[in-house]
Amino acid sequence: MNYCSNCGSNQLVFEIPEGDNRARYMCQQCNTIHYQNPKLVVGCLPVYEDKILICRRAIAPCYGLWNLPAGYLENEETVEEGAIRETWEEANTQVEVIKLHCIYNLPHINQVYLHFLAKLKNPYFSCGSESLEVKLFEEKDIPWNHLAFSSSKFALKKYIQFKENFPGVHIGTFNEL
Numbered sequence: 001m002n003y004c005s006n007c008g009s010n011q012l013v014f015e016i017p018e019g020d021n022r023a024r025y026m027c028q029q030c031n032t033i034h035y036q037n038p039k040l041v042v043g044c045l046p047v048y049e050d051k052i053l054i055c056r057r058a059i060a061p062c063y064g065l066w067n068l069p070a071g072y073l074e075n076e077e078t079v080e081e082g083a084i085r086e087t088w089e090e091a092n093t094q095v096e097v098i099k100l101h102c103i104y105n106l107p108h109i110n111q112v113y114l115h116f117l118a119k120l121k122n123p124y125f126s127c128g129s130e131s132l133e134v135k136l137f138e139e140k141d142i143p144w145n146h147l148a149f150s151s152s153k154f155a156l157k158k159y160i161q162f163k164e165n166f167p168g169v170h171i172g173t174f175n176e177l
């Protein structure tokens, strides 16, 4: 952080505020403390009958690799709304959220993924602007070696292992796959 987003000053220090226990960017001009916290990424594991909908990325990073539809949660949006919106944007399909499927921690890049198990409302889908290809995969055809992110790998693995019979939410962390 180079400039204060409150007053525009470049008089920032990275120090532990009084009564706190970790360093924060603090503006010496207006005294604002800039707390930085992880971002939420929300998405779906969309299923139709016994198949799973996966999108091939038309954007960096991981252009050309397959991924479950997901993206950053927007302000004023619930996590379910965000997951439904991302699925609409990437795959032009409408889903109904069934349950929270997994939480996946990426502490090294300050992100937390929430993937919802969702059902396609109908078998119609197509490429959104961020997708090269959208496809329903049978379990045996999942492109394991061409998946973009470990968050999707985790969500798919747990789904295939337990289907919809797992009573809780799967919780995972990067590098503990």
Ligand SMILES: [Zn+2]
Binding pocket: 004, 005, 006, 007, 008, 009, 027, 028, 029, 030, 031, 032
């Ligand atoms: Zn300031």
